Amino acid sequence: MLEQIANELENLKKEATSAIEAAGSTAELAELDIKYLGRKGSFAAYMSRMKDLSNEERPSFGKIVNEAKTAVSTALSDRRIALLVAEDTAKLKKDRIDVTLPGRFASVGSIHPTSAALKEISDIFLRLGFTIEEGPDVEDEWHNFDALNIPDTHPARDVQDTFFVKSPKEVAESGNKILMRTHTSPVQARTMEKQQPPIRFIAPGRVYRNERIDASHYTIFHQIEGLYVDKNVTFAQLKGTLMNFAKIYYGPQASIRLRPGFFPFTEPSAEVDITCTVCGGKGCSVCKGTGWVEVLGAGMVHPNVFKAAGYTDPDITGYAFGLGVERLAILKYRIDDIRLFYDNDIRFLEQFI
Template sequence: MDVFERVNQLIAEIEAATATSPAEVEEFRIRYLGTKNVLKPLMGEMRNLPADRRRDFGQLVNRAKEVAQEKFDALSAAATSAETEREGQDIDLTAPGEPLPLGSRHPISLTMRRIVSIFERIGFAVAEGPEVEDDWHNFSAMNTPEDHPARDMQDTFYVAAGLPAGPDNAAMLLRTHTSSVQARTMENQQPPIRIIAPGRVYRNETISARSHAQFHQVEGLYIAEKVSFADMKATLLHFAREMYGEQTKIRLRPSYFPFTEPSAEMDIWWGLETEHDHRITKGTGWLEIMGCGMVDPQVLLNCGIDPEKYSGYAFGMGIERQAMLLYNITDIRLMFENDVRFLRQFASVL
């Protein structure tokens, strides 16, 4: 058998080769394409050929190498596809998938979203403002001048000296309520105004199971022509029944706030069915949930609104207080400690 026949025989052998696994493909590669492949020694035979046949022989060997490479590529693709198909057959497509870990909304976020949703459905828009506020918008515009005794009701965190002061060199502070958002809205918008202002507020209070130095509020404001106390009561009754159930009863007790006159505290009837009910209502069955009142005419004047033409009401409530009632949380500190064991309890709450 001459060398030409040997090469043609190897080409036929290569074309007829099969492989059903990656291991067999590797054996093919070593035999025909490896560093010691069977085609390499044939090149040494070229010196024994007549000069006029060497060119044809070289081309034939190169053809054998090309056939080997093409066959290797085809066998590799087929073996990979077969392996993938076999692996797929090991998967039970009817079995349930791996469960994905569920995150959870924070109870404060859940409660805030619920409150905001109730008021949005009756036409209130969400308004926001800065948490680092100036004295004017936090106190003075809301009818609380520097010598007003109402300032003693709220222990304030004042911002360190050296930071820019507010209008007319007013001191800067961490807002003690979201009423400052009401002031900013009234300064920049003419009635009718119908807003709610949710957000974080700060007061220098001793941290305990019932109070914290930071907490969240939602305050509401409605200003238009001929707004009455009866309008406010109807709105808050609607809120209470949406929040706590259709049978919820409310009562309004006279109170005092510097930016409303008359002012009231609103209670809901919680009942006295359990020891917990007796404890949180102090044995009365009534539970205070917010303050409210008609906007003081001086506040309207401070913010550039004519009190002879417009009137309005405002209200405000602590979100943590509502969350503690909704989810039977007995310690406000739990909502700020980020204990995963506590937060996981709300994973299924939408």
């Protein structure tokens, strides 16, 4: 009897181990585990035959069954490990990353050339002892024109040149119309209203003109206003400051030239030219053969501007200047069209990274 069971068990063990060897997945293996070793599996069924055996035979029977079970169990766990490794390898192969492929680069933004020029120019004047003041883009007529000695009849006040903003009724009735500031000069008037001399500041900002857009004109551009008011400020100091600025911004070879000019808010006034950076002063198409390019206006503050600000001390004098930021940047970087600053063409902007 025992011998017969031992033969059957040997066959069962062979059948089980060869089925385990042939299993192609861990899922298939789990089914075999239940089939042979489960609570209602093949080996469990053998245990119920224990009762047919004599007391002497039972220990040997238990030993034979356990050995066969252990052999099947070992075969199962060996096969399970082999299958897990194979499955893992297959998954890794499928999800394989080719580290030699070029990556996708996130494009990095850059400082806009107008912002870069504003900062660079402002930094130079900060080093020369100026502070920074600000004023509103939406301005009133008084600060934009009247306080700066610009007469009622001045052509700049025309709608052809200025963007007027629809004003609330009471503002319109007061005669002080609202507009987009046409220059940064109103910051002079606003600062002098609230501060006594000495005053020395620059006012960088956006200005608006009702212009026909072309290569050298745009409806929006940036200016930097400068004002220095104190006792006995001289024209020579103005010239020295502008000369210093030109040499720092364009390099030591740069020079400036002052020509008589006219602005309502300064007297005397000067148009300021800077050495043409394209030809180095020899003469070219950019400077129309003169070797000089006009970049800013300047002068001594007009007494009427002091009067409008409420300054009465006769020893108080001052100088003011206003420069076009895009204009200076155009000359420095040899850009031939002001519209490029506003087109947001990435090919242009990327050149300033």
